[in-house]
Amino acid sequence: MKLNIKIPKIPKITIYGIDVIKNFLFFTLFIIITLLAIAVLISPAVSSYKKAKKEYLKTKYELDTITLSYKEKLKELNKLKSKNQKVLNDFKKDFNYKNFKLFSSKYMYITSIKEINKTTFDKNFLKTTYILKADIKSPKNFYNLVDALKNYKNVIRIYFPINFIKNKEDINLTLKIEHYKLKDAQNALLKAH
């Protein structure tokens, strides 16, 4: 059976030899492709670009704020460290009997220092207790030693019992001293740098 379908023939309109209908169809095709490209390619890309840029700027702002805060805190820390340099250094140093004897020689003659106990103090510190025996001329020497301890290179606490016994011209003094130092000075030193 032969189908008898009539396809309408597009009329050919030409102006100065240009096929108007064909060009119009190509133009329509171009517009459709452009609109499709915008809908399928460009619009999602622009949207994700905007989203990414917004997130980028937000993260960058956050980073800048934290960097600024970090710099300020670091500056504060360094200032605090330099302000308390003596305290921090004193806690790192070991007790040296000879040095302490030399330091105290201005005020008293130390006859003996004996370590009696070593304990952990407040998790991070090591407390070593010594019994110190010395000869002094007057109690004033003892007061001066206590005052001078503020400038000594170790952190020393004078503790009870304290015994003054008169012996001819001198006074025999027996007392407890406690030396405080960082439990792990090496780690603290690394941490500080």
Add this chain to the structure above:
Amino acid sequence: MYSFTKPKKKPIFKEDTKLWLIFIGVSLILYIGFAMFLEIKVLLYKKDINKFNNQIANLNKELITISKEKEFIFTQKALYENIMVKNELMKNSIKNLLDLIPDPITLNSIYFDKNRLIIYGITPTKEIYNMLMLPPLESIFTQTKTYFYQMPNGWYKFKSENYLKDSQ
């Protein structure tokens, strides 16, 4: 049949069709190129965001470390000041106690403990001791006991035991 013109190859597309196809093709390439450019920018932004996030995480860790370090410096400072203050207080309390000893009384030994003070000395009379030395000791300590031993010259050796109930 003979023709005076030579046969020309018939092009598949006419000139204007070719132009349109090239124009549409170039436009399509430009659209795809632009979309790819944006996607590359997105990828670069995401890479930067990841880098920034890592830096933020590191800085946050550093901030925590700084905060801990500061706290530890304050702990050390507080302990140091506490020790120095306690040394000063102890010195002053010993000084004040020794300043209490009146002139006629001589001390042989004085023993300071946390809650206890033991004094050995010599007094010309019990009355002098009871008048000049006992009242201040009684005002400081909660319990005071004194033992006298008479010496051959008539003076008295004494032992004074003084106690505090709570640590001070």
